[in-house]
Amino acid sequence: MAEAVIEAKGLVKKYGELEAVRGIDLQVAPGEIFGFLGPNGAGKSTTISMLCTLLSPTAGTARVAGIDVVHDPARVRQKIGLVFQDPSLDDQLTGRENLEFHAFIYSVPAEVRRARIDQMLELLQLTDRASSQVRTYSGGMKRRLEIARGMLHEPQILFLDEPTLGLDPQTRRNIWTHLNDLRSRTGITIFMTTHYMDEAEYCDRIAIIDRGQIVALGTPDQLKAMVGGDVVTMTSTQLDAAAEEIEKSFRVTPTRVDGTLRMEVPDGKKFVPRLVRELTVPVDTISLRRPSLDDVFLKLTGRAIRDEEAGDRDRMRQMASRWMGRRR
Amino acid sequence: MSVETATKPMAADLTIPVDTRAASLRAIYIIWYRDILRYWRDRWRLVASLAQPLLFLIVFGSGLSSSLGSGTLFGARGGLSYIQFMYPGIIGMSILFTAIFGAMSIVWDREFGFLKEVLVAPIDRWAVAVGKALGGTTQAMIQGLILLVLAPFVGVKLSVLTVLAIIPLAAVLAFGLASFGVMLASMMKSLQGFQVVMNFLMMPMFFLSGALFPLTGLPGWMTVLTRLDPASYGIDPLRRVVLSDSGLSSAVVDRLGLTINGHVLPIPLEVGVMLAFGVVLLGIAVVMFQRRD
Ligand SMILES: Nc1ncnc2c1ncn2[C@@H]1O[C@H](COP(=O)(O)OP(=O)(O)OP(=O)(O)O)[C@@H](O)[C@H]1O
Numbered sequence A: 001m002a003e004a005v006i007e008a009k010g011l012v013k014k015y016g017e018l019e020a021v022r023g024i025d026l027q028v029a030p031g032e033i034f035g036f037l038g039p040n041g042a043g044k045s046t047t048i049s050m051l052c053t054l055l056s057p058t059a060g061t062a063r064v065a066g067i068d069v070v071h072d073p074a075r076v077r078q079k080i081g082l083v084f085q086d087p088s089l090d091d092q093l094t095g096r097e098n099l100e101f102h103a104f105i106y107s108v109p110a111e112v113r114r115a116r117i118d119q120m121l122e123l124l125q126l127t128d129r130a131s132s133q134v135r136t137y138s139g140g141m142k143r144r145l146e147i148a149r150g151m152l153h154e155p156q157i158l159f160l161d162e163p164t165l166g167l168d169p170q171t172r173r174n175i176w177t178h179l180n181d182l183r184s185r186t187g188i189t190i191f192m193t194t195h196y197m198d199e200a201e202y203c204d205r206i207a208i209i210d211r212g213q214i215v216a217l218g219t220p221d222q223l224k225a226m227v228g229g230d231v232v233t234m235t236s237t238q239l240d241a242a243a244e245e246i247e248k249s250f251r252v253t254p255t256r257v258d259g260t261l262r263m264e265v266p267d268g269k270k271f272v273p274r275l276v277r278e279l280t281v282p283v284d285t286i287s288l289r290r291p292s293l294d295d296v297f298l299k300l301t302g303r304a305i306r307d308e309e310a311g312d313r314d315r316m317r318q319m320a321s322r323w324m325g326r327r328r
Numbered sequence B: 001m002s003v004e005t006a007t008k009p010m011a012a013d014l015t016i017p018v019d020t021r022a023a024s025l026r027a028i029y030i031i032w033y034r035d036i037l038r039y040w041r042d043r044w045r046l047v048a049s050l051a052q053p054l055l056f057l058i059v060f061g062s063g064l065s066s067s068l069g070s071g072t073l074f075g076a077r078g079g080l081s082y083i084q085f086m087y088p089g090i091i092g093m094s095i096l097f098t099a100i101f102g103a104m105s106i107v108w109d110r111e112f113g114f115l116k117e118v119l120v121a122p123i124d125r126w127a128v129a130v131g132k133a134l135g136g137t138t139q140a141m142i143q144g145l146i147l148l149v150l151a152p153f154v155g156v157k158l159s160v161l162t163v164l165a166i167i168p169l170a171a172v173l174a175f176g177l178a179s180f181g182v183m184l185a186s187m188m189k190s191l192q193g194f195q196v197v198m199n200f201l202m203m204p205m206f207f208l209s210g211a212l213f214p215l216t217g218l219p220g221w222m223t224v225l226t227r228l229d230p231a232s233y234g235i236d237p238l239r240r241v242v243l244s245d246s247g248l249s250s251a252v253v254d255r256l257g258l259t260i261n262g263h264v265l266p267i268p269l270e271v272g273v274m275l276a277f278g279v280v281l282l283g284i285a286v287v288m289f290q291r292r293d
C-alpha cells in the first residue's frame, strides 16, 4: 500500500479490568474511505478516540498523517476533523456561530473564515437555517452541522463516529453523497464507524471489529467472498429434521438463525430447486440472496451484528441525548 | 492512491512540538466570547439573577433594619443602616454566584458533549481553563455592576470616582471566584456533584463572607472560618469603597471591616490575597485539564 495516512500497530486500551481494544493493527491509504464495522461495545469509538488523541493507548502505537498520536497530539489535531458519536453542538448558539467557534479554535485564517463557513453551510444544505439556534434543528440537521464543522478547517483526515446513526434513509443518502463528493474534490481520507451494513458497502475497505479485535479486513467484495457463494435461508415446521437431512444428503452444514435455517452454497440458483425437489421434510419458505456483510460477520463470530432491538436501543439513546441537549 | 497527499504537509521538523500558543490565545477569546453571547441570549437568567439580590435587599434589608430597632449598626453615628451595610454585600453575593456558576458551566459543556469539541482542538488545555475563568469573571462583573443602579434606593451615594474604583475590585473578586469555579468543574466528571458543591461550598462561602453581617465580635471558630473564606477578602474592599461617599467616618467603616488579630487589612493586601487565590486555583484547574482520559 502507498504511504499510509493512518497506521495503528498493536493498539490496546484497557478500562481497568475491561480490555475494550485488544491489539488493533491497520493501515489506511490517502484518499480512502475506510469503514469500521462492528456491534455495540466492539471498541470502535475507543479506537477512534485513541487515533484522535482523545485517549492515550494502554499499549501499541498509532500514527496519523505520519505523526505519532502520543508524542505530538497537537500536530495530529491540526490535521484531523472529528464527528463524535454523541451530540457535541452548543444548541444555544446558531448554526453559524457553532461554525465560527470552530473556525477560531482551529485557526482558520480570518480572510477565508466567512467564505469557508458559507461554503460548508451550502454544501450541507443548512444555509437558510444558519442563523437559527441549534436547539430548533432536527436531528438530521444537527448531524449535518456537525459534519460541516468537522470539515470546516479542511482536515486531511476526517473521522466520523456513526455519522448517520438514527437518521432517516434519505438524510443518510444525502450525507453519503456529500462525503463522496468531498472525497473526490479534495482527496480527503475518511475513517468512519458504522453498524449499518448498507453503509459499509460504500467504503473502499472495511475492518470488521468484534470484542476489541479486527476479525476481518478487506474490500466489501473480498469480505463477501469469504462467505462461500450464495446464502439460502429456509423455514420449516420441522427445522431439526430438515437440518439433519440437509447435512446428510446435500453435504451442507446449515446454521440455525432466529428460527430459520441458513446455509452457504456455491451456486444458489441450482441448489434451491434441488432442495425443494429432494427434501422430504416440508419447506414453508425459502429465499436466496447474495451474501451481505452481515453474513460475513455471522460467519466469523457466530452472531448477527445487530438485531432489531439493539437498533432501537441506539435510536432511543440518540433521542435521549438530543433531548437532554435541548434542556440546557 | 497518491503518496504526495500524505507526505506533502509534513515538514522536516517533526521533532519540534507544534507551536499552539497563537491558536490558544484565539481560543481564549472565542471561549470567552461564547460565554458572553450565551449570557446575553439567556435573558431569563439575567432577570432571575437580578431578582435574587433584590429580594435579599428588600426582605433582609427592611426586615432586619426594623428589628434592629434604631436601624443603625453599633449605634454608629453618621447613621449606617443595615440596608446600606448589606448593599455592597449583595453586590458581592451576585458576583460570587455568577462567577462560580458561570465558570462551572464547563460541567454542563461536558455533560452535553460540547467540551469534547474544545478538547480535541489543536489548542492547549490551559486556554480552556483561562477562557472559562475570564468568561465567568466578565459575567459576574456585569451582574454585580448592574446592581449599582440601586444605590439611590438604598441611600448609598456614589461618585464617578467611586464607581471607577469599584470596577477593578469587582473584577478581582469575580476572577478569584471564577477560578474557583473552573477548578471545581475540572474535578467534576458529571452534574452529580453539583448539588453538593452548591450546599457545602458556595452557601457557606457566601454566609461566611461578611456579605450579610459584620465579621467582628463573632465566636472564635467562626472568626477563623470567615478569615479562611476567600470571598471575605473580596467583599470587604468592595464595601469600604461603595460606602466611602456616604459620609461615614473611617472609624465606623474600619469597625465593620475585615480584621486579623484586630488589625484592619489594607485594601491592596486584600486584593493581593484574592488575586493569589485566583491564580493558584486556576493553576490547579489547568493541571487537572491537562490530564488526558
Ligand atoms: N470511559 C469508559 N470507562 C469504562 N469502560 C468504557 C469506557 N468507554 C467505553 N468503555 C467500554 O469499552 C467497550 C468498547 O466501547 P466503545 O464505545 O469503543 O464501543 P463501540 O464499538 O463504539 O460501541 P457502539 O456501537 O455502541 O458505539 C465497551 O464495553 C464499553 O463499555
Ligand SMILES: [Mg+2]
Residues within 6 Å of the ligand: A044, A045, A046, A085, A161
Ligand atoms: Mg461507539
